[in-house]
Amino acid sequence: MTRDLTRIxxxxxxxxxxxxxxxxxxxxKALQRIAFSPIVxxxxxxxxxxxxxxxxxxxxxxxGTPGHINSLAFAGKHLAGLFTGKVEPGDVLITNDPWLSAGHFFDITTLTPIFNGAAVIGWVGSTIHHTDIGGYGIGAGARDVHEEGLWIPPLKLYERGVPNAVLHDIIRRNVRTPDAVFGDLAxxxxxxxxxxxxxxxxCERHGLADIEGLSDEILRRSEEATRAAIRKLTPGTYHGVSRFDVPGGEIITLKAAVTIDAEAGHIVVDFDGSSMQTTTGINVVLxxxxxxxxxxxxxxxxxxxxNNSGSLAPIEVRAPLGSIINCEYPAPVNARHVVGxxxxxxxxxxxxQVMPDRVLAEGSGAVWTIQIQGKRSDGRAFTSSMFNYSGGMGARAGKPGPSATCYPTGVAAVPVEILEASMPIVFDRKELRRGSGGAGRMRGGDGxxxxxxxxxxxPWLLNAVPSRMEDGPEGIGGGEAGAPGRFLINGEPVSQARKLSMNPGDAxxxxxxxxxGFGPKA
Structure with missing residues (x-):
């Protein structure tokens, strides 16, 4: 018998x-410690x-990162729905379907059914960014999703504790660094x-046959608390627009209409009017x-x-099908973070317009991602894991923006020492761009x-997907914009979505x- 946890x-x-x-x-944290991929x-x-x-x-x-965490909520729901009644002890499910999980092939989700005796009492899942998934790489230059790498539909990676030999062979023959990929999967x-x-x-310690009653109570309380917070806001529809350039010089527009229904404790975010999907791999799944x-x-x-299904329930998100933030198959998506x-x-x-003291000004947005492929001087091939560099974070109402800190992802930079130890790269400089944050009552963070x-x-290949190289992040409430970015090769500015062929000695x-910045400068 499951206990009645409403009276707990x-x-x-x-x-x-x-x-x-x-x-x-x-x-x-254990997964993070034993992962092979430096970005994990x-x-x-x-x-x-x-x-x-x-x-x-x-x-x-x-x-973890918000993009992975809240996407995992969808991936877990999809996989559990597909495989309920079809799993046995020792099974492990897998997918990297962009439209079912985190939006591009590099992010692989695994889900393990949890058995108590013969019954499934829950599932535990993870999504991590893998070093390599074959195909084009992390850049935006692929013309459709099928050029971007190996697509793993919802399947069993393990069956009754035994590796799915066919799937393992398919993965191994489609990636450049199979040892790293299988190390991360392990x-x-x-x-x-x-x-x-x-x-x-x-469950045994607390006399629970399963966690359904506990789950109901946790999700109910989480949803009620979120709705209570929404009910304190001034109802109405409020609008915001952001525009930024992406590799190749294209200007992307994101429009958001945020409707607050205070009586119901419900918020709708509608992106109608945003840019439509593009031919480069910066498209975003819903x-x-x-x-x-x-x-x-x-x-x-x-x-x-x-942060769970209960607290997410009162927030509805809409975006037009075929827009850059609700793209349709077969749009390329590998660099989806650039827009996302x-x-x-x-x-x-x-x-x-509703809670000015709780928001922040525009920051640098997407991390600048770099992936390098090539051969060492002795002929051995290498493929770098994606590594990221952030710009300045937008200022807040009562605090300046942190420098070299990426909102919203929160992902850290891989230390240069780790990168130099794993491939033949030499860092000539890594320092703050002093004064690049926008002025204001509170100054934006520096890049x-x-x-x-x-x-x-x-020769070697460079995938780089910088953004905001035309106009810097906007200030808010009278604050000034931050400095735009620059991407230079041998001193010359570059803005291209494709993979670049590089020569030895290129800098x-x-x-x-x-x-x-936030607020007018005093």
């Missing part, structure tokens, strides 16, 4: 909740969460199995748009509320300058944008 003592509920958060956070191990580009029998996200780890599988054991032990939209809204409402990480900006501009060259006598310089 508040102390026991807090103990159970703390155990769930502790379990997923511990497993997420060093930068924290991952998500980890627990789901109930019905595939509802109950608890997420206290680490980390995901291991984290899922251990979490399963911990959840079963928790899951990823939803992830960063809900993150922006919830961080202004009450960032202390649990700007999604919060027009939302924050709209919310500035940074990063210069490097390759220590090889072989690359990245100067990321500064954040916008």
């Amino acid at each position: 003592d508040a102390v026991e509920l807090e103990i159970l909740w703390s155990n769930l958060i502790g379990m997923v956070t511990e497993r997420a 191990r060093e930068a924290g580009d991952l998500a980890y969460a627990l789901f109930d029998q019905r595939g509802r996200m109950v608890a997420q780890a206290n680490t 980390a995901q599988v291991s984290a899922g199995r251990t979490a399963s054991e911990h959840l079963v032990a928790l 899951n990823y748009t939803h992830a960063y939209s809900t993150f922006a809204v919830r961080s202004c409402l009450n960032p202390e509320l649990p 990480m700007y999604v919060p900006m027009p939302i924050l501009k709209a919310l500035h 940074q300058s990063i210069g490097f060259h390759m220590n090889t006598d072989q 690359v310089l990245l100067e990321t944008p500064g954040g916008g």
Whole structure:
């Protein structure tokens, strides 16, 4: 019998909740420590969460990126729905379908069913950015999604504890760095199995046959708390617009209409009027748009509320089908973060009209991602993991913007020492761009300058997807704009979406944008 947890003592509920958060956070940190990919191990580009029998996200780890975390909520729901009644102990599910999970092939989701005896009592899942998935790479130059890499539909990676040999062979023959890819997959599988054991032990300690009653109560309280926060806002529809350039010089427009229904405790974010999908790989699937939209809204409402299916339920996100933030197959999507990480900006501009003290000015937006492929001087091939560099964060009402800090993703930069140890790259400089943040009552954060060259006598390939090189991030409430970025090769500015062929000795310089200022300068 499942206990009636609507009458549970508040102390026991807090103990159970703390155990769930502790379990997923511990497993997420273990996954991060043992991952092969530097962007997971060093930068924290991952998500980890627990789901109930019905595939509802109950608890997420206290680490990870918003784009992965809230996209994982959709991926877990999809996989649980597809495989309910079709799994056995030892099974592990997998997909990197962009439209079912986190928006591009590099982000692979695994989901492990948790059995208590013969019954599935929940699921535990993770999404991490893998080093390589074959195909074009992380850049924006592919012409459709099929050029971008290996597409893994929802399948079983393990069946009854045994590797799916056919799928493993397909993955191994389609990626450039199979040892790293399978090392990361092993980390995901291991984290899922251990979490399963911990959840079963928790249920046994508290006399629970499953977590459905506990899940119902956690999600109910989370949803009610979110609706209560929305009911305190002034109702109405508020508008925000952000415009920015992307590789190739194209200007992208994101328009957000935020409608607050205070009586119902409900918010609708509608992106009608935004740019349509493009021919380069910067298109965004709706899951990823939803992830960063809900993150922006919830961080202004009450960032202390649990992030789960309950707290996400009162926020509805709409975008026209075929738009750049709700793209249709077969649009290329591998560099979807270039646009996706700007999604919060027009939302924050709209919310500035309702809660001006809780928002921030525009920041640099998307991290500048770099991927390098080539051969060492001895002929051995290498493929770098994607590594990121952020610009300045927008200023806040009462604080300046942090420098070299990327909002909204929160992903860290891989240390230069790690990169230099893993491939023949030499960093010539890495320093703040002093004064690049926009002026204001509170100043925007500064960007940074990063210069490097390759220590090889072989030609090499560079995938770089910088943005905001025409106009810097806008200030808010009278604050001034931050400085735009610059991307230089041998001292010459470059703005191209395609993969670049480089020569030994070529010097690359990245100067990321500064954040916008907040309020008029005194």
